[in-house]
Amino acid sequence: MQEALVEFWGWAGRTLGIPARTTAGAPAWLRLVSAPADKASGKLWDGALDAQHAFGDLDGHRPALLGVHDAVEDAVAYRAELSARIDHPVLSGDPILQHDLELPDAWWTDLAGVLEKVSVAGTDRVAVRKPYMDRAIPEFVGIPAPTVTCWTTAHGDVHWANLTAPLQVLDWEGWGGAxxxxxxxxxxxxxxxxxxxxxxxxxxxxxxGSPAGLAAEATVCAQLLQTVARGDNLNIEAPLRDWTAEPCRRSDR
Structure with missing residues (x-):
């Protein structure tokens, strides 16, 4: 029986994904990204390929990248990435979780373990830049940027539309230091x-809630309040502002 070829557009139409199969018939996922040829480089462009080199499939918790093909036509660069297909749907159709979930303790243990393995990987990639923190945290959170006690490696976009159960962590474009x-x-x-x-x-x-986590929490508050100012994520504005009060209180201690 022929598979239904349903197209999935990424954020702001930047990427296009579709179910596919390898030449051996194994289920796969084909993702196409495009950019002006003179901008086809850098963190987002190479994220999936860099992640494959750095992490592999993370003990089965990351879809393996099977192949990459690049092409340029009419000054537009295209990259096709073929990855192992995941059989389980994402836990939410939106990054913001809008329904309750019943996840076993093992799922949470797996997630913590995956992020711990990512955190100790060496990289020169950057997910969060200190100049951004120095500018955005005072503007959107209202406190000076907290001192970063430790820089680690992060996935950079862990939300509910990038997670499945059993655990797979998807979308590795933006990983790096944070x-x-x-x-x-x-x-x-x-x-x-x-x-x-x-x-x-x-x-x-x-x-x-710990002193070590203050800089990360203030950064995330700033990032999402900035999206609110642009008209996105409005449905979490109120709880987000409530949470923002916490790093503000802790910064005063």
Whole structure:
């Protein structure tokens, strides 16, 4: 029986994905990204390929990249990435979790383990830049940028539309260096509409609420409040502003 070829557009139409098969008939996922030829480089362009070299399939928790093909036509660069296809749907159709989830303890243990393995990987890639923190945290959070006690490697975009159960962590475009706790803070922010899940995120990642996690939390607050100012993520504006008060209080101690 022939598979239904349903197209999936990425954020702002930057990417296009579709189910595919390898030449051997194995299920795969084909993702196409394009950019002006003179801009076809850098963190987002090479993220998936760099992640494959750095992490492989992360003990089965990351879809392996099977092949890459580049082409240029009419001053536009195209990159086709063929990855192992995941059989399980993402946990949310939107980065913001808008329904309750029942996830076993093992899922949370797996997630913490994956992010710990990522955190110790060496890289010169950057997910969060200090100049951005110095500018955005005062503007959107209202405090000076906290001192980063430790820089680690982060996935950079851990939210509910990039996670499945059993655990697979998807979308590795933006991974790189970030303040310790950044991925946990990002997932917590996208959980704010579901207090039970938000509490479970805090339990799984004790860096949240700690002095070490302050810089990451303030950065995520700034990033998402900046998106709110642009008209995005408005449905979490109120809980996000409530959470923002916490790093403000901690910065005054």
């Amino acid at each position: 303040p310790v706790g950044f991925d946990a803070a990002m997932l917590y922010a996208y959980s704010l509409q579901q207090p039970d899940i938000a509490a479970r995120v805090r339990a799984a990642f004790p860096v949240l």
